[in-house]
Amino acid sequence: MTYSIVAEGLVKRFGQTVALDGIDLAVPTGSVFGLLGPNGAGKTTAVRILATLLRPDGGHAAVCGHDVVTDAHQVRQLTGLTGQYASVDNTLTGLENLILIGRLTGQSRAQARARARDLLAAFRLADAADRAAKTYSGGMRRRLDLAASLVNRPRVLYLDEPTTGLDPLSRNEMWDVVRGLTATGVTVLLTTQYLEEADQLASEIAVVDRGTVIATGTPEELKARTGALTLAVRPADPADVPTVTAIVAGFINAEPVATNTTVTAPVSDERLMPAVVRRLDDEGVVVAELTLRGSSLDEVFLSLTGHRTEEEESVAA
Amino acid sequence: MTTAMESILMDSTVSGNPGGGGGGGRALTPRVGVVDGLRQTFSLAWRTLVQIRHNPLELIDFSVQPVMFLLLFTYVFGGAIGGSPHAYLMFALPGIIVQNSLFTTLNTATGLSTDLKEGFFDRLRSLPIARFAPLAGRIVADLAKQTWAMVLLLGIGYILGFRVGTNALGVLAAFALVLVSTLAISWALVLVSMLAANPEKVQIFGFVVLFPITFTSDAFVRTASMPGWLQAWSKANPVSLISDAVRGLMVSGPAGRPAVESLLYAVAFTVVFAPLAVRAFKRRV
Numbered sequence: 001m002t003y004s005i006v007a008e009g010l011v012k013r014f015g016q017t018v019a020l021d022g023i024d025l026a027v028p029t030g031s032v033f034g035l036l037g038p039n040g041a042g043k044t045t046a047v048r049i050l051a052t053l054l055r056p057d058g059g060h061a062a063v064c065g066h067d068v069v070t071d072a073h074q075v076r077q078l079t080g081l082t083g084q085y086a087s088v089d090n091t092l093t094g095l096e097n098l099i100l101i102g103r104l105t106g107q108s109r110a111q112a113r114a115r116a117r118d119l120l121a122a123f124r125l126a127d128a129a130d131r132a133a134k135t136y137s138g139g140m141r142r143r144l145d146l147a148a149s150l151v152n153r154p155r156v157l158y159l160d161e162p163t164t165g166l167d168p169l170s171r172n173e174m175w176d177v178v179r180g181l182t183a184t185g186v187t188v189l190l191t192t193q194y195l196e197e198a199d200q201l202a203s204e205i206a207v208v209d210r211g212t213v214i215a216t217g218t219p220e221e222l223k224a225r226t227g228a229l230t231l232a233v234r235p236a237d238p239a240d241v242p243t244v245t246a247i248v249a250g251f252i253n254a255e256p257v258a259t260n261t262t263v264t265a266p267v268s269d270e271r272l273m274p275a276v277v278r279r280l281d282d283e284g285v286v287v288a289e290l291t292l293r294g295s296s297l298d299e300v301f302l303s304l305t306g307h308r309t310e311e312e313e314s315v316a317a
Numbered sequence: 318m319t320t321a322m323e324s325i326l327m328d329s330t331v332s333g334n335p336g337g338g339g340g341g342g343r344a345l346t347p348r349v350g351v352v353d354g355l356r357q358t359f360s361l362a363w364r365t366l367v368q369i370r371h372n373p374l375e376l377i378d379f380s381v382q383p384v385m386f387l388l389l390f391t392y393v394f395g396g397a398i399g400g401s402p403h404a405y406l407m408f409a410l411p412g413i414i415v416q417n418s419l420f421t422t423l424n425t426a427t428g429l430s431t432d433l434k435e436g437f438f439d440r441l442r443s444l445p446i447a448r449f450a451p452l453a454g455r456i457v458a459d460l461a462k463q464t465w466a467m468v469l470l471l472g473i474g475y476i477l478g479f480r481v482g483t484n485a486l487g488v489l490a491a492f493a494l495v496l497v498s499t500l501a502i503s504w505a506l507v508l509v510s511m512l513a514a515n516p517e518k519v520q521i522f523g524f525v526v527l528f529p530i531t532f533t534s535d536a537f538v539r540t541a542s543m544p545g546w547l548q549a550w551s552k553a554n555p556v557s558l559i560s561d562a563v564r565g566l567m568v569s570g571p572a573g574r575p576a577v578e579s580l581l582y583a584v585a586f587t588v589v590f591a592p593l594a595v596r597a598f599k600r601r602v
Contacts, residue, residue: 048439051443052442052443053439053442053443066345073346073347073348073349073445074345074346074347076443076444076445076446077345077346077445078345079443080443081439081440081443084436087435087436087437087439087440088437088440089364089368089432089437090435091368091371091372092364092367092368092371093371096364096367100360100361100363100364101440101444103360104357104360104361104441104444104446104450105444105445105446106353132371148440149443152444152445
């Protein structure tokens with residue numbers, strides 16, 4: 001297998017804050033690789049280093065074999081960046097924005113214009129081509145951002161939280177676009193705070209916490225390790241919590257989490273449910289609430305790290 | 318969607334990559350050539366000028382505003398300060414040209430600050446373009462705006478009765494001196510824009526500093542009418558020196574000495590603020 005992005009021991013500090021504490025990554029060529037983690041985990045910092053916008057304080061990284069520090073110009077010719085921090089000019093029209101980038105990357109006037117038109121059509125922005133970007137809706141803006149990063153035909157594309165702040169409809173549209181990209185052989189590095197997004201799009205995921213990678217694998221492997229589903233049982237009588245904990249523990253590998261009223265546990269197989277119900281019934285526990293739902297990122301974190309995600313201030317800026 | 322997308326990216330390996338063998342075999346250039354860097358600078362200058370088309374307020378900012386200043390100063394203050402509007406116009410037009418150019422440097426600073434804040438600068442820096450192009454592009458665009466404003470002021474001034482006392486060469490030299498001087502001073506504003514958190518703060522800071530500096534010069538009134546302590550400052554004020562030089566080059570009077578002193582100021586500003594601005598620029602982005 002060949003790798004388009006390889007990072008080893010990336011370290012980045014901002015004053016006292018350690019944003020990256022030795023990140024290792026190996027992104028297979030042609031794959032969608034998900035970098036999953038909460039705010040402040042270091043995802044954006046990692047992307048900014050890989051896009052040559054930041055210099056690492058330690059470690060090194062290469063894109064298609066070119067070092068991001070010493071061969072930055074080569075890396076920039078191969079990569080495209082879309083996300084919270086790479087934007088378009090709001091006062092220019094969609095068409096002008098794309099033409100500008102085409103011209104900057106060495107296309108002739110005619111080439112730049114033709115390419116801009118093609119991209120606007122592909123992203124369903126043709127009707128808005130001559131409107132200023134500041135009049136675009138959130139979803140249209142993200143699509144224009146993405147189109148802008150494709151003008152120079154990148155081999156590697158960074159998508160930094162492409163759907164954060166989008167409504168569900170726009171988010172689904174964005175997902176379709178990203179799936180469309182993967183069919184073309186482009187390598188995509190995607191950062192996200194949403195487990196579901198990584199699950200939907202990525203063929204491989206690295207979970208990032210406090211500047212380090214704490215788990216990697218396919219979505220299936222991660223789910224098997226952490227439980228894609230969360231089982232929650234709330235007995236009618238809080239005094240039954242220890243009994244319920246013991247019962248649930250009998251079905252899973254991990255330790256269930258018990259509060260005063262509720263027991264939760266990560267599970268990977270929904271067929272578990274009837275068995276749990278039977279055992280609870282056998283033990284005579286009256287259940288007030290019994291649910292099986294998709295795990296949140298918070299719950300995956302809890303099972304991987306033993307602590308909940310911290311909504312820290314993003315240190316990436 | 319998927320098929321459209323495929324064609325968009327697939328043709329990349331065909332038409333976008335004539336020399337390479339597809340995939341990662343695309344021909345890469347080792348660095349940005351100087352000619353390419355200049356071309357990119359002009360593309361980015363174009364972008365700044367195109368913004369005007371979409372933002373008529375900006376057109377007012379650097380077209381209507383200087384003309385308004387010219388009319389107000391000539392007809393409202395002119396009689397009181399210079400004896401008659403015409404006499405004052407002959408004195409004040411060079412000063413208004415300098416004042417207007419100086420205030421235009423604020424555009425450079427607030428524009429840079431906006432680009433930084435909104436992430437457009439990151440987009441530019443992620444592209445394989447010369448590192449100096451984003452900054453240089455904005456400066457070139459603002460020099461173009463200044464040239465336009467100077468021509469406009471001179472034209473309106475002519476209609477109001479201003480007459481060039483020297484010759485075309487003198488006028489060109491005056492314009493060149495103003496551009497060189499304000500370019501040097503704009504380094505200080507670039508530094509401010511890198512240190513300030515947002516464009517509004519840049520605007521406020523610039524105004525608080527530029528306004529008193531301009532009005533304590535002899536751009537609008539003769540230094541002799543000021544109290545002694547202010548005269549001392551006014552005579553050393555770079556805005557006074559540039560205004561004197563422009564007067565000498567466009568109307569009459571000595572131009573050599575104030576021109577040389579203006580250029581020395583320009584060198585000093587560049588030597589002090591350019592490295593600081595570039596350093597702050599590298600840290601910020």
